[in-house]
Amino acid sequence: MSIHILFEGIDEPGLNRLEVYQRRGGYQALRTALAMSREDVLGELLTSEIRGRGGAGFQMGKKISFLPRGDMDKYLVCNADESEPGTFKDRELMQKSPHMLIEGIVIASYAAGIGRSFIYIRGEYDYQADILEAAIAEAYEAGYLGEQILGSDHSLSLVLHRGAGAYICGEETGLLDSLEGKRGNPRLKPPFPAIQGLYQGPTLINNVETLSTVPHIIRMGAAQYAEIGTQTSTGTKLVSISGDVQRPGNYEIALGIPSREIIYGLAGGPADGREVKLWFPGGSSAPVLTKDDLDVPYDFDSLAKAGTMLGSGAIIVVDDSHRVLDVAYKLAKFYAHESCGKCVPCREGTNWTVKMLQRIEAGEATPMDLDIMASVQDEIIGNCLCVLGDAMAMPVGSIIKKFRAELEEHIEAARERAGIGSLENVIPVGVADAHAGPLPVH
């Protein structure tokens, strides 16, 4: 279980400087890669079957192979926007080992024949951006970036771009628009960025963790890397665990270990006397799981089979001292604030969900509101340019489904608090089970 690739010795003082990174064998993988042909490097990435660590879990090698060949301007963009609530793994990687990311970018760009690269880092990560900027300058000076890297025919420029605070810019096409200096509105797909991305050119977009893994794949050999984890989810994954656990933080795990081992074994579980009520397995956009699902193996396919997703690998644990209503409200409010407003289902759906949840709290709701709210979530999913709306609809929808009884209790309790009267006066007993909604109030 204890396999450490990305996090091995991550706390070594000065690892953010080139000298220490090189002393630990840094940039050796780049030399190895540059001695191979581009096709062979790409072949290694394909063999490793590494899946993107940002959220969608798409195979990185396949994504590269979608890029058209030829000498046109192609771009690599490293997505360091990391704004999914609960996710903070890239922050630790960039802060402590920025050269690992740079090395990964150079190797990936070599495999894809890319000459210009960008790191889009969220504006809030000021300290990490300063570290990266210094590291990029060092890498230029040492000849790991720039023209004809280490005497090869591969040239690459790397620019660090700071965002300015917008969740939507973590979505790949929103990020591209933002990088082009526009409002970060997502674009219609297809065409996918691999065909038409930044400045209309073919663009490879990958997460910090994915790119940071690339040097290790080259170093270990893809076949050996693929042996870690499960057959369809290879390698190790950084898991950010937070919320009601005793030891929150980033842990590196081999994909496929039981989720209980992460939540209870590594993070210590909820405080004594409390138990897990619900947990988000992959950031706040993932449909929630309950304490009955703690034994689901933590990998892409097992979680998909359980009706949720691995997403960015951020586990948020909520214990039984919290109300699900508050959790749903926080979620909905966040997504309503961050919706860019381009697509109606998302813009309206997120706002109405917030209002309906407020209605429950105010004691004005009936169980029928839950049905309406669930139908609103269904209308959002799959109907927008990007998945921001889905990112609210999936967890809120799953909360309504899995915690309906508790939400109905909240509705009843709030009605009594507000003095509006018990539901018995509103719903005829005969149809109360069918949630047919209130009769006209006289």
Added chain:
Amino acid sequence: MSGYDVPRFGHGSRVPGWDQAADLTKDPAVIPDSATTLVPETLRAGIEAAMAKYPERRSAAIPALHLAQELHGWCSPEAIEQVACVMRLTPAYLISVATFYDMLETRPKPRNDVFVCTNISCSLLGADEFYEAMVAAAAEDPDVGVRSFECLGACDIAPMASVNGEYVGPLETEDAAQIIEDLRAGGPVLEAKQLRFRRSVDPGAVGP
């Protein structure tokens, strides 16, 4: 609109907001004349250096607005005009960009920013109470602006805040007063709780 507090400058005139043109005597759709627009030399050099990094100069819009905000304190109409002049873009375009992003302010803001994360992980651990305490502690200080911010990517130190970009946590309500005190003193803020000194919690990540 009743109950709508119109923001005003110190001298009494209204601060231009979403419902008003930046300056009615100037057309926001016209690129400012570089012969008549005065741009501070450092700002001009900074923006030009930023533009040179990208294949298209428009990409430098956000870095340029960051620079202007640093200089002027906020993206004031004057700041926007200067950026527009150097970048050869219209002020209207830059306003549309500035209003999209949470960290670019199109209204005057206090010198110090305290962003309190109130997203899900932090609020499970009491961020909302801390936010109240922080607002109360900063109430008397016009130099400190407190905002409840969305996930700042540091749930391992929840509840947390970003004080002028410095991440601190886990916070307790007593820390609010200390943050204000440290800001006034001008030194490091809550040094013992800064994220940058935090070691990895993963037992397998111990250094050689």
